Amino acid sequence: MFKIVKRRVLTPVTKLYEVEAPLVAAKAQPGQFVVVRVNETGERIPLTVAATDPKRGTVTIVIQEVGKTSSLLGRLEAGQAILDFAGPLGKPAPLLDSGHVVVIGGGFGVAPILPIAKALKERGVKVTGIVGARTKDLLILLDELRESCTDVLTCTDDGSSGTKGLVTDVLKEQLIDQGVPIDQVIAIGPMVMMRAVAETTRPFNLKTLVSLDPIMVDGTGMCGACRCTVEGKTKFACVDGPIFDAHKVDFNEAVRRGKMYAAEQKLAFDRYKAEVAN
Amino acid sequence: MPIKPRTPMPAQEAEARRRNFNEVALGYGEEEAKAEAARCLQCKDAPCQKGCPVGVQIKDFIKAAKTGDWATAYDKIKETNSLPAICGRVCPQEEQCEKVCLLGKKGQPEAIGRLERFAADMAMKRGVKVQKPDDGAPGRGHKVAIVGSGPSGLTAAGDLAKLGYDVTVYEALHAPGGVLIYGIPEFRLPKAIVAEEVNLLKQLGVKLETDVIVGQTVTVDELFDKGFEAVFLGTGAGLPKFMGAPGENLNGIYSANEYLTRTNLMKAYKFPEYDTPIKSGKRVAVVGAGNVAMDSVRSALRHGADEAFVVYRRTEKEMTARAEEFEHAIEEGVKFHFLTNPVKFIGDENGWVKGMEVQKMDLGEPDASGRARPVPVPNSNYTIDCDTVVIALGTSPNPLVSSTTPGLKTKEWGGLIVEEETGKTTKDGVYAGGDAVTGSATVILAMGAGKKAAQAIHEYIQAKK
Ligand SMILES: Cc1cc2nc3c(=O)[nH]c(=O)nc-3n(C[C@H](O)[C@H](O)[C@H](O)COP(=O)(O)OP(=O)(O)OC[C@H]3O[C@@H](n4cnc5c(N)ncnc54)[C@H](O)[C@@H]3O)c2cc1C
Ligand SMILES: Cc1cc2nc3c(=O)[nH]c(=O)nc-3n(C[C@H](O)[C@H](O)[C@H](O)COP(=O)(O)OP(=O)(O)OC[C@H]3O[C@@H](n4cnc5c(N)ncnc54)[C@H](O)[C@@H]3O)c2cc1C
Ligand code: SF4
Ligand code: SF4
Ligand code: FES
Numbered sequence: 069m070f071k072i073v074k075r076r077v078l079t080p081v082t083k084l085y086e087v088e089a090p091l092v093a094a095k096a097q098p099g100q101f102v103v104v105r106v107n108e109t110g111e112r113i114p115l116t117v118a119a120t121d122p123k124r125g126t127v128t129i130v131i132q133e134v135g136k137t138s139s140l141l142g143r144l145e146a147g148q149a150i151l152d153f154a155g156p157l158g159k160p161a162p163l164l165d166s167g168h169v170v171v172i173g174g175g176f177g178v179a180p181i182l183p184i185a186k187a188l189k190e191r192g193v194k195v196t197g198i199v200g201a202r203t204k205d206l207l208i209l210l211d212e213l214r215e216s217c218t219d220v221l222t223c224t225d226d227g228s229s230g231t232k233g234l235v236t237d238v239l240k241e242q243l244i245d246q247g248v249p250i251d252q253v254i255a256i257g258p259m260v261m262m263r264a265v266a267e268t269t270r271p272f273n274l275k276t277l278v279s280l281d282p283i284m285v286d287g288t289g290m291c292g293a294c295r296c297t298v299e300g301k302t303k304f305a306c307v308d309g310p311i312f313d314a315h316k317v318d319f320n321e322a323v324r325r326g327k328m329y330a331a332e333q334k335l336a337f338d339r340y341k342a343e344v345a346n
Numbered sequence: 347m348p349i350k351p352r353t354p355m356p357a358q359e360a361e362a363r364r365r366n367f368n369e370v371a372l373g374y375g376e377e378e379a380k381a382e383a384a385r386c387l388q389c390k391d392a393p394c395q396k397g398c399p400v401g402v403q404i405k406d407f408i409k410a411a412k413t414g415d416w417a418t419a420y421d422k423i424k425e426t427n428s429l430p431a432i433c434g435r436v437c438p439q440e441e442q443c444e445k446v447c448l449l450g451k452k453g454q455p456e457a458i459g460r461l462e463r464f465a466a467d468m469a470m471k472r473g474v475k476v477q478k479p480d481d482g483a484p485g486r487g488h489k490v491a492i493v494g495s496g497p498s499g500l501t502a503a504g505d506l507a508k509l510g511y512d513v514t515v516y517e518a519l520h521a522p523g524g525v526l527i528y529g530i531p532e533f534r535l536p537k538a539i540v541a542e543e544v545n546l547l548k549q550l551g552v553k554l555e556t557d558v559i560v561g562q563t564v565t566v567d568e569l570f571d572k573g574f575e576a577v578f579l580g581t582g583a584g585l586p587k588f589m590g591a592p593g594e595n596l597n598g599i600y601s602a603n604e605y606l607t608r609t610n611l612m613k614a615y616k617f618p619e620y621d622t623p624i625k626s627g628k629r630v631a632v633v634g635a636g637n638v639a640m641d642s643v644r645s646a647l648r649h650g651a652d653e654a655f656v657v658y659r660r661t662e663k664e665m666t667a668r669a670e671e672f673e674h675a676i677e678e679g680v681k682f683h684f685l686t687n688p689v690k691f692i693g694d695e696n697g698w699v700k701g702m703e704v705q706k707m708d709l710g711e712p713d714a715s716g717r718a719r720p721v722p723v724p725n726s727n728y729t730i731d732c733d734t735v736v737i738a739l740g741t742s743p744n745p746l747v748s749s750t751t752p753g754l755k756t757k758e759w760g761g762l763i764v765e766e767e768t769g770k771t772t773k774d775g776v777y778a779g780g781d782a783v784t785g786s787a788t789v790i791l792a793m794g795a796g797k798k799a800a801q802a803i804h805e806y807i808q809a810k811k
């Protein structure tokens with residue numbers, strides 16, 4: 069059992085947890101993830117490590133409630149425990165030593181870019197963060213992001229914070245089109261956003277990394293549930309990734325495979341909501 | 347005098363069992379077990395024992411069984427076999443002990459596995475008492491780490507704990523047992539039995555740390571830093587092979603590992619009571635013909651397939667599955683397409699598999715494995731409809747440990763290099779056994795390797811003192 073030492077509500081459906089997991093805390097690098105299981109009948113779901121505190125032995129995760137398991141997690145309070153918390157898994161993010169990196173986060177994706185931005189900044193890299201959400205209240209972890217980046221640009225669908233528009237608009241109009249030199253872009257968030265970023269940077273041959281989030285079971289290379297096609301070759305996202313060259317990822321396949329259990333996910337979530345309502 | 351036929355083992359009727367996950371073979375009752383024991387000739391040189399990879403004292407245990415002294419029978423078996431309730435169920439007996447049984451020369455061999463199972467089940471029912479090593483045991487004060495909780499790791503852990511060692515088992519998954527828990531289905535090996543074996547180990551003082559992926563969470567070198575004096579690697583061969591055929595990443599195509607892990611470890615057959623789903627359709631094709639393929643195709647029926655079939659490029663003769671599994675599969679209505687090899691998977695407009703293009707094969711000269719090499723028949727391609735595919739073409743060792751442990755050498759295909767007799771690897775203090783060394787093999791071989799390595803680790807640590 070892994071004890072939750074702190075819980076923070078970031079939005080009504082986004083929760084931050086600090087979890088006691090000393091072995092993971094001692095090891096996790098930016099870009100790596102853990103696999104958690106909430107209870108005995110629960111499924112195993114992957115979550116990115118958002119921060120670690122090796123001294124206290126804690127690992128920070130940010131969870132966006134999109135279905136049953138994430139909602140079960142989101143209900144846990146400080147003092148309660150998560151049944152299984154295994155990691156760190158996957159390869160650490162490759163980090164440049166100099167230059168300018170743009171990190172882009174959407175949805176829960178803001179959390180995983182935090183440790184990457186922080187590590188890059190510590191190495192002396194200039195880091196621009198771009199984060200977007202539907203509206204101002206859904207922009208999460210802005211203070212932490214400002215601390216970890218050299219500069220942060222925000223955007224919202226309704227214009228309530230920063231630019232009115234999408235993260236790709238900000239990237240193109242405020243950086244690329246202005247001739248700002250960029251050495252690398254790292255985008256983490258919903259698949260549609262990562263694909264849009266890939267298409268934005270492709271014409272400029274701008275090196276872009278994304279963190280794929282396919283369906284996983286073990287997270288150790290044992291099952292192949294997480295397979296994706298990169299440069300025409302099958303890769304296991306949990307051991308070969310999850311970070312890949314965005315211009316080489318077959319996003320159509322990734323999106324399609326992500327929907328494999330849509331009907332079952334809906335059934336489980338509906339049942340869960342009915343149970344909670346009663 | 348004509349030899350009496352084997353005492354049949356009661357089993358669930360094929361029609362009922364093909365739709366449930368309960369154990370198929372129900373096991374002997376005491377009278378049946380005694381009747382079967384009575385058949386044994388108590389041969390002077392007991393050839394059966396040479397057929398058993400760990401040399402179970404078959405003659406002596408059956409001698410006790412003849413008189414109904416099941417406690418003695420169990421103790422005899424336990425002297426060399428740590429997991430009799432499991433081996434009695436899943437050993438390929440017909441290839442091992444029972445193959446060389448003298449009774450088999452004139453009629454049907456003694457049902458050694460079934461008796462082993464009965465003796466072990468009886469013992470568990472009675473309650474096995476664990477004898478903790480005393481304070482003066484030679485292993486006291488010495489720590490050993492076991493990586494992986496499959497049959498090799500569990501056996502090594504048990505043997506070392508009995509010698510007094512302070513043993514910790516590290517397991518990557520959330521539950522111990524290795525293939526016994528995530529691969530072999532409930533209907534062949536009830537998970538409660540595996541849990542019971544693990545329980546006995548805990549009572550012996552073995553510590554179990556799940557959710558620890560050695561190579562990621564801690565490295566082997568860090569285990570030594572933590573004060574472990576020796577490490578046993580029983581990490582198995584868990585990496586699934588795919589075919590590399592076009593369309594293999596379509597929705598609805600699984601590796602057998604994923605299909606079985608969802609089913610067994612995650613209990614997808616109880617969805618939505620359990621949260622992990624599985625998409626097992628009405629026409630399920632399983633590619634391959636080993637135990638893993640049989641387990642997959644029989645699971646497919648239980649998940650509700652109208653038709654579940656095996657596609658295999660060789661013939662029935664070259665199949666590696668146990669005879670009993672093959673027979674059970676046929677009884678349950680599994681179909682076999684022999685001399686048939688998929689070359690391409692075909693998807694519908696939503697990217698779900700709807701069929702596969704296959705090619706007919708002929709058998710040619712034997713290949714490196716000694717089995718006839720399948721040769722494609724030109725212009726023989728045709729399509730088979732299916733809505734789920736399970737690829738069961740074997741597995742290889744996961745490189746997570748070898749790639750993070752300096753000094754640990756592997757063969758080209760990933761198998762750890764060890765000294766045959768001791769399991770000693772190329773790194774001092776590190777031992778290995780089971781599928782991590784041999785590639786996919788059997789439970790009893792993994793167990794035997796765990797035993798040998800435990801002895802070698804004991805000698806290694808005692809010599810250092
Ligand atoms: C390497 C990796 C890192 C991840 N890190 C985080 C993280 O830090 N925080 C976080 O909140 N989530 C993260 N995810 C996604 C998270 O694992 C899923 O959101 C979770 O499994 C959903 O489970 P559920 O039962 O709540 O929802 P489900 O019932 O499984 O799904 C509900 C809905 O969410 C969609 N969905 C399911 N899985 C995903 C997915 N992987 N990505 C996007 N949409 C999905 C489904 O299409 C469905 O519409 C990560 C995934 C991966 C592979
Ligand atoms: C579906 C199926 C059916 C089978 N049927 C039979 C049968 O009927 N009869 C028979 O005799 N044999 C059968 N086998 C083969 C048999 O199960 C294996 O040979 C045996 O389990 C190997 O034991 P092992 O201890 O070497 O490894 P495994 O049983 O593979 O256990 C390895 C364990 O190590 C863990 N692990 C791996 N890497 C790490 C790491 N880095 N850190 C921590 N833990 C790690 C794994 O999660 C796993 O739990 C079958 C195999 C399969 C897959
Ligand atoms: S362990 Fe297996 S091979 Fe050995 S006697 Fe028992 S059933 Fe036969
Ligand atoms: S060979 Fe067969 S009959 Fe002879 S002792 Fe062994 S089990 Fe009994
Ligand atoms: S999640 Fe199983 S191999 Fe990646």
